[in-house]
Amino acid sequence: MRIKSKFINRAGGLLIASTTRLWMRTLDHQIAFYDPTADPIHPDFRGPVIFLFWHEYIPVPFYLRGHSNIAMLLSQHQDAEWLSHAARLMGFETIRGSTNRGGVAALRQLLRTSHSMNLAITPDGPRGPRRRLAPGPIYLSARLGIPLIVFGVGCDRPWRMATWDRFALPRPYSRARIIVSPKVQIPSGLDREGVEGYRQHVEALLNDLTEQAETWAESGTRLQQQTPIRREGIPIVQRRAA
Secondary structure (H helix, E strand, C coil), X not given: CHHHHHHHHHHHHHHHHHHHHHHHCCCEEEEEECCHHHCCCCCCCCCCCEEECCHHHCHHHHHXXXXXXXXXXXXXXXXXXXXXXXXXXXXXXXXXXXXXXXXXXXXXXXXXXXXXXXXXXXXXXXXXXXXXXXXXXXXXXXXXXXXXXXXXEEECXXXXXXXXXXXXXXXXXXXXXXXXXXXXXXXCCCCHHHHHHHHHHHHHHHHHHHHHHXXXXXXXXXXXXXXXXXXXXXXXXXXXXX
């Protein structure tokens, strides 16, 4: 049964990765940066950093920035097995755990991984509440001394699934838009009140950028600072050096 389960999980991961590539390739992806060096493939990017985006919009960064020296935090729930295999096929490392299950082990691995890789976290996953930022990324940023970068993602009238996060499935050949914040540095030594203050600040920032990206995608308007973005990773030579 274990062998069969592993086979099914790998097959499911392959299905997700293949479908994501084909589906997301049809979209018109545009991005706007407050600071272009926040892009992990930019020559002047300086990491490590922690990337944050809402769980419902995983497909967009998942498609665009594989092979960019990023490790994704995924839950230990069985329904994340397929996504874990798909993430590796798409060019991400994975760390399994959450604040509910495997939290201590995941934190230890995050601490080790952060020395050499960027981290990607959906801070309202794996079970919500939707668009409510958990305090984990704030604590992690303060503990590690590495900044947060927020990705506000929006799609043009996506299909919404009947899940806790109203998971967004972009319509083929529609618009996908991303607005990327500058680095947000969380100071070390915060008490509980300080962590909550920064949690509220980052949650508001992520919601604001997400709503801006959604409006931008639905309106079809053009931003002065927008630029096309395609699926791209860092050069293999730089990956090996990292």
